[in-house]
Amino acid sequence: MSSIRNRSQASFDWISFSLYISLVVIGGLMLYATEHNQNSEYFVLSESLKRQLIWIGISLVMFFICLLVDWKVWLTFAYPIFGLSLVLLLFVIFFGVEVKGAKSWISLIGFRFQPSEFAKLATCLALASYISSIRFKIGELRSVLTIFAMMIIPAVLILIQPDAGSAIVFSSFLIMFYRAGLSPTIYIFGFSFVLVFIFSLIFSPYLVILCLLIGSLFFFLTQLDNKLLWLGAVASLSIAAGILFYQGYEFPAIGGLGILATVFMVYLIQQRKTTFSIALMVSVVMLSFFSFGSNYAFHNFLKAHQKDRINVWLQPEKTDPHGSRYNLVQSQAAIGSGGFQGKGFLNGTMTKLNYVPEQSTDFIFSTIGEEQGFIGSFGIILLFTSLLIRISIIGERSKQKFIMSYAYGFAGILFIHYFVNIGMTIGLMPIVGIPLPFISKGGSSLLIFSMMMGILLKMDMSRMSRV
DSSP: OHHHHHHHHHTSOHHHHHHHHHHHHHHHHHHHHHHOOTTSOTTOOOHHHHHHHHHHHHHHHHHHHHHHSOHHHHHHTHHHHHHHHHHHHHHHHHHOEEETTEEEEEEETTEEEOHHHHHHHHHHHHHHHHHTSTTOOTTSHHHHHHHHHHHHHHHHHHHHTTOHHHHHHGGGHHHHHHHHTOOHHHHHHHHHHHHHHHHHHHSOHHHHHHHHHHHHHHHHHTTOSOHHHHHHHHHHHHHHHHHHHHTTOHHHHHHHHHHHHHHHHHHHHHTTOHHHHHHHHHHHHHHHHHHHHHHHHHHHTSOHHHHHHHHHHHOGGGSOTTTTTHHHHHHHHHHHHTTTTOSOTTOOHHHHTTOSTTTTTTTHHHHHHHHHHHHHHHHHHHHHHHHHHHHHHHHHHOSOHHHHHHHHHHHHHHHHHHHHHHHHHTTSSOOOOOOOTTTSSOHHHHHHHHHHHHHHHHHHHTTTOOO
């Protein structure tokens, strides 16, 4: 009996627990740093910080409760929990409290709760349950459409609020799908659309099409016998087309490459490589139309402030540093002013003088950068990266497909949050309003991430079970 008890105790992942607690403690200290008034006493807390401390307490209690609940409960009730999350998302659209232009909150006894955070946990559980069921077959179209529908429906409901940042997080479940065996071709195709969308907003669609045709020619080369012979010819023709394009002869350059690509397609079809050839050309045509559509929609359908948000990310030189780019400018200045070692805890001048907007929520990483410098910033990134690795290890060492799928779903959510949040404070990602897990102020986010962590560690404690 004692050996069984010792094995049970040893199964608890103390490393992951320590990483979680470390991030929560750092979050509390950084929130204190953002709101501390240098003219007041150290232990005088603002009402906002007191409320956050209550949320930290609630989150820790829920974390330990999740450690006591049998993990099979979450498998059994995954679909009802998912259904409840959809009901809450619908409820908040009509009856939610509006904050900063978005109806994303439900107010209850003085506290506000964000259903979109709960939806992340619920969707993760439901997807893991479906992927681990006998009904799921990754090679069947029905199964693929089902998992995408389960991912997209809550994201659309959140977009209606509107809350684009939280909606983007649901794309993280693509990591879970990939681990479940979804074809890499789908990811390549989807990634191509993302790249075309981005480049179509920065450059002319005609230039994007030229690049697509050049890329297709090199893909065609992979199917030919005399690759080196054709490589020189294709490279020379591509350079010539590029020169023509920049001389103002756009249509002759595009037309010439288009004809060459068509010749390659016909030749490979004759060589019985029909599927590859047609799929490649259809992809080029689709991406070309998508390029024109993205560029047209950006310039004709988006409002001025929406264009500015995208331009702050992709073309900051076109935005006003005192207007739409102000948040990013101040955030970068605060992080840069920290240098290598930082200014020290509670010594962040830009933080104390409120130069950085939303410094306790979306831009809390700028406080870390200013006060703790490169060392502290790198330390935060290292903690998150270590936690992601531990979560992946938990997923891989489990004998249950449900646990593995849940682990990768949780890892995806955590990764998108921390990557986008840190990226947007330094200008690498668009400013979409995503909190830094365990650190940013926000009770809903901290509560749900703590619950997800507790559920995962409880699952890991049962990893030796096959039932």
